[in-house]
Amino acid sequence: MSNETKPYAIGIDMGGTNTDIGLVDRDGHCLARKNLPMCRYTEIGAYVADVAAAIHQLVADRNLTFSEIAGAGIGAPNGNFFTGCIEHASNLVFTGVVPLAKLLGEQLPVPVALTNDANAAALGEKVYGGAREMDDFIVITLGTGVGSGIFADGKLVYGHDGFGGEVGHTILHPGGRLCTCGRRGCLEEYTSARGIVQNYNDLCKEMGVEPHEGADCQWLSEAADRGDETAIRTWVITAEHLGIGIANAATTLAPEAIFLMGGIIQAGHWLFDPLRIAFNEHLLCMQRDKIAILPTQLNANDAAILGAAALVQL
Numbered sequence: 001m002s003n004e005t006k007p008y009a010i011g012i013d014m015g016g017t018n019t020d021i022g023l024v025d026r027d028g029h030c031l032a033r034k035n036l037p038m039c040r041y042t043e044i045g046a047y048v049a050d051v052a053a054a055i056h057q058l059v060a061d062r063n064l065t066f067s068e069i070a071g072a073g074i075g076a077p078n079g080n081f082f083t084g085c086i087e088h089a090s091n092l093v094f095t096g097v098v099p100l101a102k103l104l105g106e107q108l109p110v111p112v113a114l115t116n117d118a119n120a121a122a123l124g125e126k127v128y129g130g131a132r133e134m135d136d137f138i139v140i141t142l143g144t145g146v147g148s149g150i151f152a153d154g155k156l157v158y159g160h161d162g163f164g165g166e167v168g169h170t171i172l173h174p175g176g177r178l179c180t181c182g183r184r185g186c187l188e189e190y191t192s193a194r195g196i197v198q199n200y201n202d203l204c205k206e207m208g209v210e211p212h213e214g215a216d217c218q219w220l221s222e223a224a225d226r227g228d229e230t231a232i233r234t235w236v237i238t239a240e241h242l243g244i245g246i247a248n249a250a251t252t253l254a255p256e257a258i259f260l261m262g263g264i265i266q267a268g269h270w271l272f273d274p275l276r277i278a279f280n281e282h283l284l285c286m287q288r289d290k291i292a293i294l295p296t297q298l299n300a301n302d303a304a305i306l307g308a309a310a311l312v313q314l
């Protein structure tokens with residue numbers, strides 16, 4: 001069986017708190033999954049052994065053999081597709097440069113590939129989601145951070161060193177809010193979960209009202225549903241920041257569509273309606289009203305696993 005015809009793949013979504021591992025078929029169904037809490041691990045050897053064991057178990061539980069598995073794809077923070085290494089990820093216990101694809105590959109009889117989580121998200125949209133027929137599109141993941149994966153001319157953009165396509169760290173406001181990357185004014189600081197809460201707090205201060213204690217994106221979305229004016233305006237302000245950020249990316253890349261992914265998109269029309277307006281306002285006139293802004297077509301629970309599996313099923 002050639003790799004292109006193998007019916008299954010393993011997707012591994014490695015995050016700061018959990019690793020989710022899933023068995024995925026060619027239609028993008030996650031058939032079975034396992035979860036490893038990261039708090040169990042202090043060193044990489046034990047972690048890799050457990051990931052490999054979980055994969056062997058997933059394959060055995062379905063009475064499959066590895067000859068039916070195309071490979072294992074890993075989506076990880078700061079994952080470098082070219083080297084198969086995680087490089088200096090700040091939210092993992094494994095520090096420095098970790099050759100995860102090589103280490104896991106030594107314990108599995110199938111190919112292992114690795115990339116960063118946002119690139120994996122774009123691959124998932126291409127292989128299983130709404131971008132199947134598209135050669136040019138951008139996926140933006142809105143969550144703790146703001147990640148992005150870019151397809152241009154039918155290929156994922158890695159850049160010369162594997163770290164290309166970081167729309168979240170393009171500078172929107174020079175000298176603005178301090179970003180986790182050490183610079184100031186990145187798009188991420190205005191449109192990530194913490195950035196949105198900061199937008200809300202700044203707005204409350206400007207309006208001279210007391211902010212709701214413990215406000216988060218879910219609260220802001222529910223408060224907007226209740227007609228809370230500050231919450232509604234927070235989404236409009238957030239949409240303005242995001243609209244400029246993705247219009248800049250679209251001006252460079254001329255994508256067919258921009259997909260948004262991550263928990264924040266549950267704000268629904270509170271975010272999408274003002275975003276489409278702001279985005280179009282900031283586009284070059286010949287691009288206006290030609291680029292769709294869409295929610296991901298992948299199931300939220302499986303998106304990260306599907307993206308990782310897509311690495312070996314493309």
Ligand SMILES: [Zn+2]
Nearest residue numbers: 169179181186
């Ligand atoms: Zn940054």
